[in-house]
Each structure stands twice: as structure tokens, then as C-alpha cells.
Amino acid sequence: MSARALGQPASLRVLSNGFLAFWCLVAAFPIFWITVMSFKSPVDAFDDNPLNVIFGPATRAAGNGLSILDIALGLGLICATILYSMRRLPKAVRTYGAGRSMALAWIVAVLLVAVVFLVLFFVVLPWVTGLLNPVLGPLGRDVLGATTEHYQTVWVDRGFSNNFKNSMIVTAGVVSVSLTFGTLAGYGLARSGSVLAFWILIIALVFRALPHSVLVAGYLPVFINSAEWLAPILGENAPTLYGKPFAVIAVLVAINQPFTIWMLRSFFANIPADLDEAARVDGCSHFKAFRLVIMPVMWPGVITTGLFSFLLAYNDFLVTSLLLDASNQTMVPAIAGMFNRETTTTDQVVAVAAAVSITAPLFVLVMVFQRQIVSGLTAGAVKG
Amino acid sequence: MKFKTFAAFVGPSVLMMLLFIAFPLVKVFWQSFNVTQPVYETVEVEKCTPGFLTQICTTEFQTIPQLDDNGDVVTRTTYVGLQSYRNVLEMERFWTAAKAWSWSGIMTIDFWKALRFTLMFTLVTLPLVVGVGLLIALAINNAAAAIRGPVIFVSLLPFIITPVIGALSINWLFRGDGILTALLEHWLDRDLALFAQAWTIELMMMFYRVWHVAPFAAIIFYAGLQTVNQDSLESAIIDGATRWQRLRLIIVPHLMPLIIFVAIIHLMDTYRVFEEIVGFRSQGYVISLQWLTYDFLTPDQAGNRSISRASASAMLTMIGIAVLLVPLLKRTWRDHRGTS
Known part of the structure; x- marks a missing residue:
């Protein structure tokens, strides 16, 4: 009976699927459209006739066509x-x-x-x-x-490859360090039922809610003057932390830590404790049990958490734009800078091309890791 | 687990959080009561310009920053009490405007302007995100199994895109005679300038935020829909419940914990609204609390950053976060007491 009773009238089906199609259009359109724009000459890209933007007569007239x-x-x-x-x-x-x-x-x-x-x-x-x-x-x-000249302008003339390199340094650093610290802490918190563990988690939750600008307001003066106060410890060549990628990595790792430990804790909580207890009975220390028994089975959780750490570091604007100077700038602030320069439409299309360049890796990421991202989102929700 | 082992596992992470989250918080708190400024000294300068017969010399007093032996500017930190907070809040102007019942007068003060936008943005987008997310989740759940994967893929795109870039991509659709502005002008048959007044920019920002967060809500609700008890749905059908009643009385209550979760995450995140201001370049019209702090922290034309004012505005922002968090923490605390 259930199949027929749960069956829906045609009108409802049409409505539901129609809404879904509309949503997909809304979700994908802005991204699709900036991708199209980035391949056109400025005249076409900002044309108010959509067909001109797609077929690009001015671009074609300039001899760039497919x-x-x-x-x-x-x-x-x-x-x-x-x-x-x-x-x-x-x-x-x-x-x-x-x-x-x-x-x-x-x-x-x-x-x-x-x-x-x-x-x-x-x-x-x-x-x-x-x-x-x-x-x-x-x-x-x-x-x-279609023309790729804007991509050439961005990557070659505007030195975007340098920004790309900086972004890669920062993201790689953040992902590896925050996963290393996070897995250890997540495991410890999942296996310890102590009051202290609970309080650490609660405080981490409070930290998760802090606006990042609050933290940056705390770092800035310290980082700018760091050569001065590090001198007694490190001597003559104490570094100025302001503008250094590794300082930003440390900051982003810390900002990301609350989220990472919550997420990994919930993953570790799903790995049966019997597993490492059996190893302990066989005479392993906690660390050995972690290394030999838990590490081989923890990768799905670590990959998922790693994806979200990657997103945080890759997408960050606030911290990187305030703590890095121009020579070490990452991609997002660089694009915002390009866009904000009072400009001709050519510069705007160049900024569009840069925006598409930064989105492309994310697109591939979703394609490859869709399942992990979805499981990460729901894992967080289920544990509340 | 012994305390020592626990400490070894958790230590690095906790140290990191203490050093880079707890310490800056204390520092910001301290900074908001103290001002660090260069020490100025007044020096007598004799300026001479060549003239006929004799040079014309004038002496004047100039205030210049004092330099130390290395040529660096000497700074002095003084305790100023609540002065930085007063500078941010501008209570005198606020009361004058409030007494004159002048809303626009209040809105000329940056802090109140930012607070108004942040609160309104948070409260307007919240029901939209939950509602749109729920609709998408129901529609995905209703669709044929084969198209669910691709639809989820497309839905994830707005969520995963870099916020500043996402805001920019919406911006480019509307900027100048962007494609959607042209479309709207065609429909309404009138000239539109969407970036010339605050409310249209706010509408676009809200649209962006819903576009960006609704997929997150949708995926969580979709996961929740998979665990709806089919038996109670069937018994509801037997009892003659309509579709709408089933949705309202069985599905939504089942999803309630998830709705609360999404709402809390969304409140935390929208209260920190910032990227939209950058992406829509709206600082001339609309600003948010976090952007205010950011703006104090960016060097002005003379290269100075108003650190103490930034700290004061940061501390004021935190009050809002605290108000938001208390009920949440209370709930977690109750759950913890209940489970252990």
C-alpha cells in the first residue's frame, strides 16, 4: 500500500523538480557566467545583451574565436x-x-x-x-x-603566479600542521571522559565563535614589533613576524583548531574504543596503539577534516590581508585589490579571470571529494 | 587514560589555542584601555630663505616625533580608561541624535550604523536560509535517485566558493549594466542604479548570503530526511493526514535539532559578516561590525593603525557573541550533565 499512498500527484512532482532545476540554475549561474566573461574582450564581457556575452562578437572580430x-x-x-x-x-x-x-x-x-x-x-x-x-x-x-589573453595578463604580467605560490605555501602549512595537532588532540579528547576534556571542548566552542578581526587586533602590534621583543631570546636576527607566511600559518592553524578538534573528536568517537583497548591489553602504550591501530583506520575522518582546513586557509581574506605585506600576498586579497583599483573594464575582466582561476581548483575539489565533504557536513551536525 | 598521556595528546593543540587565541584576547582587552602613541617633542626650528642683502630667517615651533638612538620613533603607552570605547561609541552624538528622534542622525555614527546592519542582516537571512535549505532538501529527497548526486554537486558550488569571490561574482552580474541589472531594467522598464543606495546593496548582500549558506543547510536537512521514521509517516497517512500536515507534524519536528544546529551556526557566522562588504565594495553605504574593526586595523594614509580603537570595537563585537553563545552553552552543559 505504501508505494501508492506515498506516490505523489503529478503537479507536486513537476513543482518539486521545477524548483530543483531553478535552484541548480541559481546555484551555478554566477560561477558559469564569470567563467564565460573571463574569456571575452571587455566590450563583450560587460555587454548588456546576454547573447553577445556568450558569443562575443567583439572578441571574434579581434580574431580570437573558436x-x-x-x-x-x-x-x-x-x-x-x-x-x-x-x-x-x-x-x-x-x-x-x-x-x-x-x-x-x-x-x-x-x-x-x-x-x-x-x-x-x-x-x-x-x-x-x-x-x-x-x-x-x-x-x-x-x-x-574566446580569448585567453586575460589569463595571460593575470598570471604573467600581474604576477598572480607569485600569489598562487604564497597561497599554496599557506594552505599546505595550515592543513598539515592543523591535522597533526588536531588528530592527536581529537583522539585524546574522544578517549578521555574527564571533566577537563569537556571544558577544553566547551572553550574551543567559544573560540570558534570569535570574530577573526578580534584576534588579528591582538596579533598586529605584537607581530609588527616582534623583532624587538624576540631579540632577548633569539638575538640579533630576530624576525619581524609581520608579513611572514609562517606566522600566518600559525595564526590560521590556531583559528582552525577548535573546529578541527570538534570534528576529529566526533570521528574518533565513532571508532570503537575496544580496538585500541585490545592493543593496550597486548602491551602497547597509548601512543603505540594510536600509531598502529588507530592511524590505519582514521583516514576518512582526517581527509574530511583536512578538506575543511584547506577551505579555511584557501578562502581566508581577513587574516592574510592584514598580516601579510604586498610581497607575500595570497590570492584572495590580491584579487580584491585588483577589483578595488578604480579601473577600466579591461582591469575588471582581468580580475574576473583571476577570480575564475582561484575557483577552478575548488571546482575540482568538489568533483573529487563530494562524498567526503557531504559526510563532513553531516558529521558535524549529527554531533551538534 | 592517565592525565599525563592525555596532556601529551592534547598539549600541542591547547598550547596553540592558548598562544594564538586566548593570549590575543587578553591583549585586545588590555589594548582597549591603553593607547600607544609616538612621543612628540616641540623643537625650535630656524628657517632661512635667501633674500637680498641678508637672509630672511624665521623661527617657528614644530612638533615632530621623538627618535631614539636607532632612529626609531619612541612610543609611550598610556592608560586612557574608557576613552577608546567613547571614541567608538560616540555616545554624545548618539544621545543628541536620539533626543531629536533622528534615526538618520544615529546612522551617521559608524558603530551604530554597523550594528544596525549586522543585526538586520543576521535576522533577515536566518529564516531565509532555513526555509530555502529545507525546500532544497525536500526537493532533492523527492527527485529521482539518479539525479541526486549531480544536484548535490551543483548545490555545493556556492557553499565551497571563496566568500569574497562569491560576493564578487554576484556583484559582477549586477555592476554597471551587468547582465541581471539589464534584465531587471528590461522588466521594470526603468533605469536602475543598484550600487547607488544602501538598501539595494543590502538586498544583494542578503541574496549572496542565502545563496552561499542555503546549500549547507540543505545538505544537513537532506541527511536528516533519510532518518525520518517511515512507520509514523505511514500511520499518519492511514489517519488521513494531508501532505502539509505530515510535513508540519512529523518531518519538521524530526528535523528540529538540525534546524537549531543550522540556526546557531548561521547566527555565529552572519554576526561576523565581513566578506560581503569587501566583495560588494559597499563601505561607503553599508558596513558591518567586523568590517569596522578591520578598518581601524588597516593603516590610514599616514600609515597609522588605530589599534586601541580597533580593540574597543572588537570588545564591543564580542559582547554580541557572548549574548548569542550563552543559551547554546547552557544547552551543551545540560546535555553533558545528562549523559555523564
């Missing part, structure tokens, strides 16, 4: 790469990486695929289409204006 053949081949290549990485790559990694470190094998495999894709896409493809386009007539005529 023919149907270009589009077909390009899309084919992208689809082939995605299919290959989904279907064949895991198998290949398992075959060739057998016996060695799996993480290393994955890194090598991903780099390899990325390099091959880039070479095919940016070197071989233009060469092939360059030969075929004049021959094919209407198929080879430009229909879609």
Missing part, C-alpha cells in the same frame, strides 16, 4: 580526460603503485594526467585545428569569441 570543430574537439578532449580519470586511472594506479605508497602513486598519476592534458589541449589541439579549420569551410568558421 570554430565548431575547435569546440567539438576541445569538449571531446575534456570529456575523454574526465572519463579516463574516473574509469581507468584508479585501476592503473592500483596496478603500477602496488607495493609502494598509494598516496605517492596517486600524486604521480594525477600530475601525469594533468601534464598530458595541458600539452594536448594547448599545444597539439591548436596545431590540429589550425590545419583543419581552413579546409572545412563552414565547420571551420569562428562562431564563439
Whole structure:
């Protein structure tokens, strides 16, 4: 009976699916649109006719266009790469990486695929289409204006690669340090039922709610004058912490710590305590039990938490913009700076290209780790 | 677990939090009562300009910062009591404006302007996020299993995008004759300037925030929907409950703990609203409490940062957080007492 009774009238289904389609449009549209804009000349990008923005007549007129053949081949290549990485790559990694470190094998495999894709896409493809386009007539005529000049401006002329490098240093540092400290603390807190553990968690919850600007207000004077007060300890070459990536890493790790320990604690609480107790009975110390018994099974939780640490460090604007000077600037403040400079539309499109560049890795991240992100979100909620 | 082992496990993390969260808090508290300023001295300067026959010389008094042996500016820290708080709150102007019943007068004071926006932003987006999140979750739950994965993927995009960049991407749709402004102008058949007054900017910011957070709520509610008791749903059908009654009386109560969770996280996060101000470049019209602190901390044209005023405004922001947290902490405390 339940199947029929729970069945819904057609109108409700249409309404529900229609709403879902509308939501997907709203969710994806801004990101899709800035991606389209970033490939157009400024005239097209800020045109008020949407069709002009998509097809880019001015960009095409300037000689930057894609023919149907270009589009077909390009899309084919992208689809082939995605299919290959989904279907064949895991198998290949398992075959060739057998016996060695799996993480290393994955890194090598991903780099390899990325390099091959880039070479095919940016070197071989233009060469092939360059030969075929004049021959094919209407198929080879430009229909879609697209140019990568803004990406070149951003990455080469504006030194965005330097910002990218700084972002990578900061995020890598934050993720590795906060996971190291976080797993230890999370395990300790999950296995200890003491009042002290409870209070640490409560205080961490309070810290989670603090506005970051409050903390930065505390660091700034200390960091700027650090050479002075570190001198008695470190002597002559005491560093000025202001502007140093490692100082920002420390700050972001600390800011992230409350969230990390709460999340990892809930993951560790789900690993049965019998497991490490058995190891203890066999004569392991707590650390040995942690290393030999818990570490092999904790990776799903650690990866999920690591993703959120990554997001925090990668997305941060406030801390990095206040604590780093111009030479060590990370991507987000750099883009905000580009956008805020009173500007021509060309500069705006350059900023759009930078914004798309910073979003692309996140897009890949969601694609690869969708399940982990969802489980991380719900794990936090279930534990309250 | 012995205390020593526990300390070894938890130590590094706790040390980190003490050093970089607890210590700055104490420091900010102290800074808000003290002002560090360069020491100025008045020196007599004789200025001479070439003139005919003799130079024309004038002596004048100049105030210049005192330098120490290394050529650095000497600073002195003085206890100023509540002066920094007074500078931020500007109570005199506030009362004058309040006595004249002038709302716009109050809104010319940065702190009150920021407080008004922060509170309104928080309170308006909260029901929207919960409502939209619930709708999306129900729609996903209702959809065919095959399309759920892709839909969740698309839904995660606004949540995962860098907040400043997300705000910027919405901004670019509206800025100048952006694509959506053009569309609105076409519908309404009139010229629109969405960045010329505060309320339209606020609307766009709220739209951005709901767009950004609703997926988070949706995914949590969707997970909750999977555990709804099917038996009680079936018995409700047998008892003749309509769809709406089932939603209101069975599903929503089942999701209530999750709704409270999302609401609390959302309150904490929107109270810290900041990225929108940067992304929409709205500081001329709309500012938030955290942006106010940020602004005090950024060096002005002379390169000075008003640290003590920033500290005072930070401490004032914290009062709001404390008000928000007390009920939450009370609940956690009760749960803890209940379980142990």
C-alpha cells in the first residue's frame, strides 16, 4: 500500500523538480557566467545583451574565436580526460603503485594526467585545428569569441603566479600542521571522559565563535614589533613576524583548531574504543596503539577534516590581508585589490579571470571529494 | 587514560589555542584601555630663505616625533580608561541624535550604523536560509535517485566558493549594466542604479548570503530526511493526514535539532559578516561590525593603525557573541550533565 499512498500527484512532482532545476540554475549561474566573461574582450564581457556575452562578437572580430570543430574537439578532449580519470586511472594506479605508497602513486598519476592534458589541449589541439579549420569551410568558421589573453595578463604580467605560490605555501602549512595537532588532540579528547576534556571542548566552542578581526587586533602590534621583543631570546636576527607566511600559518592553524578538534573528536568517537583497548591489553602504550591501530583506520575522518582546513586557509581574506605585506600576498586579497583599483573594464575582466582561476581548483575539489565533504557536513551536525 | 598521556595528546593543540587565541584576547582587552602613541617633542626650528642683502630667517615651533638612538620613533603607552570605547561609541552624538528622534542622525555614527546592519542582516537571512535549505532538501529527497548526486554537486558550488569571490561574482552580474541589472531594467522598464543606495546593496548582500549558506543547510536537512521514521509517516497517512500536515507534524519536528544546529551556526557566522562588504565594495553605504574593526586595523594614509580603537570595537563585537553563545552553552552543559 505504501508505494501508492506515498506516490505523489503529478503537479507536486513537476513543482518539486521545477524548483530543483531553478535552484541548480541559481546555484551555478554566477560561477558559469564569470567563467564565460573571463574569456571575452571587455566590450563583450560587460555587454548588456546576454547573447553577445556568450558569443562575443567583439572578441571574434579581434580574431580570437573558436570554430565548431575547435569546440567539438576541445569538449571531446575534456570529456575523454574526465572519463579516463574516473574509469581507468584508479585501476592503473592500483596496478603500477602496488607495493609502494598509494598516496605517492596517486600524486604521480594525477600530475601525469594533468601534464598530458595541458600539452594536448594547448599545444597539439591548436596545431590540429589550425590545419583543419581552413579546409572545412563552414565547420571551420569562428562562431564563439574566446580569448585567453586575460589569463595571460593575470598570471604573467600581474604576477598572480607569485600569489598562487604564497597561497599554496599557506594552505599546505595550515592543513598539515592543523591535522597533526588536531588528530592527536581529537583522539585524546574522544578517549578521555574527564571533566577537563569537556571544558577544553566547551572553550574551543567559544573560540570558534570569535570574530577573526578580534584576534588579528591582538596579533598586529605584537607581530609588527616582534623583532624587538624576540631579540632577548633569539638575538640579533630576530624576525619581524609581520608579513611572514609562517606566522600566518600559525595564526590560521590556531583559528582552525577548535573546529578541527570538534570534528576529529566526533570521528574518533565513532571508532570503537575496544580496538585500541585490545592493543593496550597486548602491551602497547597509548601512543603505540594510536600509531598502529588507530592511524590505519582514521583516514576518512582526517581527509574530511583536512578538506575543511584547506577551505579555511584557501578562502581566508581577513587574516592574510592584514598580516601579510604586498610581497607575500595570497590570492584572495590580491584579487580584491585588483577589483578595488578604480579601473577600466579591461582591469575588471582581468580580475574576473583571476577570480575564475582561484575557483577552478575548488571546482575540482568538489568533483573529487563530494562524498567526503557531504559526510563532513553531516558529521558535524549529527554531533551538534 | 592517565592525565599525563592525555596532556601529551592534547598539549600541542591547547598550547596553540592558548598562544594564538586566548593570549590575543587578553591583549585586545588590555589594548582597549591603553593607547600607544609616538612621543612628540616641540623643537625650535630656524628657517632661512635667501633674500637680498641678508637672509630672511624665521623661527617657528614644530612638533615632530621623538627618535631614539636607532632612529626609531619612541612610543609611550598610556592608560586612557574608557576613552577608546567613547571614541567608538560616540555616545554624545548618539544621545543628541536620539533626543531629536533622528534615526538618520544615529546612522551617521559608524558603530551604530554597523550594528544596525549586522543585526538586520543576521535576522533577515536566518529564516531565509532555513526555509530555502529545507525546500532544497525536500526537493532533492523527492527527485529521482539518479539525479541526486549531480544536484548535490551543483548545490555545493556556492557553499565551497571563496566568500569574497562569491560576493564578487554576484556583484559582477549586477555592476554597471551587468547582465541581471539589464534584465531587471528590461522588466521594470526603468533605469536602475543598484550600487547607488544602501538598501539595494543590502538586498544583494542578503541574496549572496542565502545563496552561499542555503546549500549547507540543505545538505544537513537532506541527511536528516533519510532518518525520518517511515512507520509514523505511514500511520499518519492511514489517519488521513494531508501532505502539509505530515510535513508540519512529523518531518519538521524530526528535523528540529538540525534546524537549531543550522540556526546557531548561521547566527555565529552572519554576526561576523565581513566578506560581503569587501566583495560588494559597499563601505561607503553599508558596513558591518567586523568590517569596522578591520578598518581601524588597516593603516590610514599616514600609515597609522588605530589599534586601541580597533580593540574597543572588537570588545564591543564580542559582547554580541557572548549574548548569542550563552543559551547554546547552557544547552551543551545540560546535555553533558545528562549523559555523564
